[in-house]
Amino acid sequence: EDKVVQSPLSLVVHEGDTVTLNCSYEVTNFRSLLWYKQEKKAPTFLFMLTSSGIEKKSGRLSSILDKKELSSILNITATQTGDSAIYLCAGHPQGAQKLVFGQGTRLTINP
Amino acid sequence: GAVVSQHPSWVICKSGTSVKIECRSLDFQATTMFWYRQFPKQSLMLMATSNEGSKATYEQGVEKDKFLINHASLTLSTLTVTSAHPEDSSFYICGLRGEGNSGNTIYFGEGSWLTVV
Numbered sequence: 690e691d692k693v694v695q696s697p698l699s700l701v702v703h704e705g706d707t708v709t710l711n712c713s714y715e716v717t718n719f720r721s722l723l724w725y726k727q728e729k730k731a732p733t734f735l736f737m738l739t740s741s742g743i744e745k746k747s748g749r750l751s752s753i754l755d756k757k758e759l760s761s762i763l764n765i766t767a768t769q770t771g772d773s774a775i776y777l778c779a780g781h782p783q784g785a786q787k788l789v790f791g792q793g794t795r796l797t798i799n800p
Numbered sequence: 801g802a803v804v805s806q807h808p809s810w811v812i813c814k815s816g817t818s819v820k821i822e823c824r825s826l827d828f829q830a831t832t833m834f835w836y837r838q839f840p841k842q843s844l845m846l847m848a849t850s851n852e853g854s855k856a857t858y859e860q861g862v863e864k865d866k867f868l869i870n871h872a873s874l875t876l877s878t879l880t881v882t883s884a885h886p887e888d889s890s891f892y893i894c895g896l897r898g899e900g901n902s903g904n905t906i907y908f909g910e911g912s913w914l915t916v917v
Contacts, residue, residue, distance in 0.1 A: 723905060723906075725908075730910050730911045731806075731893045731908040731909055731910050731911040732844070732893075732908050733908070734905055734906075734907060737905050777843060777844065779906075786832055786834075786849055786897070787834060787846050787849060788846075788906055790843045790844045790846075791843060792842070792843045793843045795841075
């Protein structure tokens with residue numbers, strides 16, 4: 690059965706800190722891995738990763754995929770209170786329509 | 801990314817009544833839409849995959865007669881929670897697959913908070 694596991698489940702840091710969120714996956718015929726940010730409503734798309742070792746970057750956020758280790762990390766540098774959210778990781782099996790979501794990491798940034 | 805509109809944003813209904821939630825694709829035709837449910841402090845749980853013009857595919861444990869899904873057009877899918885009970889209170893989110901290079905990405909609607917009293 691396909692599975693995605695995120696860690697930590699919860700993380701509290703101070704503004705300005707750098708955080709690393711982890712995602713490991715066991716997905717049949719892996720196609721891609723996606724990161725989403727969820728605040729009060731529905732998730733918003735952050736990154737889609739398909740190739741190992743190629744970093745994707747958007748402002749203070751970056752993410753990279755390691756196919757050998759079946760994992761991905763999401764880095765946020767110089768964190769701000771607006772980064773407080775649940776970060777979801779999802780695996781996409783080849784040939785399947787649906788995504789397999791992890792439990793999410795609840796990130797809290799304190800001023 | 802794709803623009804997905806979901807309505808209503810929140811709804812309160814009495815136990816035993818039915819509630820319909822709409823999900824619209826505003827900027828392209830979506831052949832496949834997904835319906836998720838999310839309980840507090842939990843991740844998204846896929847309920848069903850909705851294909852235009854055909855019956856929805858339900859995940860194990862999801863009652864198809866209770867959660868009616870209609871995907872009558874390429875821009876509209878609806879989820880009807882029939883004979884709602886308090887335990888159906890949850891956050892319901894629709895998602896659709898992007899086009900072209902975004903075809904691997906699911907874009908979500910704003911979600912609908914359902915409270916059954």
